[in-house]
Amino acid sequence: GAVVSQHPSRVICKSGTSVKIECRSLDFQATTMFWYRQFPKQSLMLMATSNEGSKATYEQGVEKDKFLINHASLTLSTLTVTSAHPEDSSFYICSATTGGDYNEQFFGPGTRLTVL
Amino acid sequence: GQNIDQPTEMTATEGAIVQINCTYQTSGFNGLFWYQQHAGEAPTFLSYNVLDGLEEKGRFSSFLSRSKGYSYLLLKELQMKDSASYLCATMDSNYQLIWGAGTKLIIKP
Numbered sequence: 001g002a003v004v005s006q007h008p009s010r011v012i013c014k015s016g017t018s019v020k021i022e023c024r025s026l027d028f029q030a031t032t033m034f035w036y037r038q039f040p041k042q043s044l045m046l047m048a049t050s051n052e053g054s055k056a057t058y059e060q061g062v063e064k065d066k067f068l069i070n071h072a073s074l075t076l077s078t079l080t081v082t083s084a085h086p087e088d089s090s091f092y093i094c095s096a097t098t099g100g101d102y103n104e105q106f107f108g109p110g111t112r113l114t115v116l
Numbered sequence: 117g118q119n120i121d122q123p124t125e126m127t128a129t130e131g132a133i134v135q136i137n138c139t140y141q142t143s144g145f146n147g148l149f150w151y152q153q154h155a156g157e158a159p160t161f162l163s164y165n166v167l168d169g170l171e172e173k174g175r176f177s178s179f180l181s182r183s184k185g186y187s188y189l190l191l192k193e194l195q196m197k198d199s200a201s202y203l204c205a206t207m208d209s210n211y212q213l214i215w216g217a218g219t220k221l222i223i224k225p
Contacts, residue, residue, distance in 0.1 A: 034213075043203065043217040044159070093158045103146070103211050107158040 006108035023094030030096030144209020
């Protein structure tokens with residue numbers, strides 16, 4: 001149980017285009033979903049926290065107009081990188097929690113974004 | 117401030133035992149997690165400690181001392197597939213995870 005999927009797994013796009021990444025909890029309802037970014041050889045950096053039906057809470061330094069997050073249902077959250085630039089190239093990972101005893105986060109497989 | 121320290125890299129031999137340490141300073145504490153992350157993949161959950169002591173799960177064990185702000189992950193009977201990064205993360209008073217930079221574990225035959 002507790003499987004989280006992400007789509008696409010890998011995307012290459014031109015500078016200036018927008019990219020949408022989907023995160024789905026397949027066998028549970030996620031009260032909260034998290035979006036992380038990870039640059040090579042660095043740890044996970046939390047970008048934003050989203051709860052279904054409400055606006056996402058962005059971490060300091062993360063532009064909410066550039067990284068649009070929509071959490072339309074208890075099983076789906078999307079991250080849209082608008083007007084992507086090469087410096088946005090990174091590994092984007094979502095996670096979801098059921099809010100259970102551990103508040104354990106279940107991670108999606110990640111999306112490798114390369115902006116040319 | 118919030119801070120988590122763990123060694124950047126460790127090397128161990130197949131079949132041996134290795135201990136990866138983690139020290140932390142966080143605002144509020146709702147438990148400590150260890151995750152394993154293979155290169156190019158997302159992290160996978162290994163363990164959770166919220167009370168002092170040792171939690172054993174197969175070849176992996178995790179220890180916590182809240183008074184010392186200290187945890188370790190113990191890996192026994194190391195296998196080549198254990199080569200990965202091991203991430204220590206604490207959950208703060210807002211139930212958000214604060215991540216360490218990770219320890220890259222290299223297993224040699």
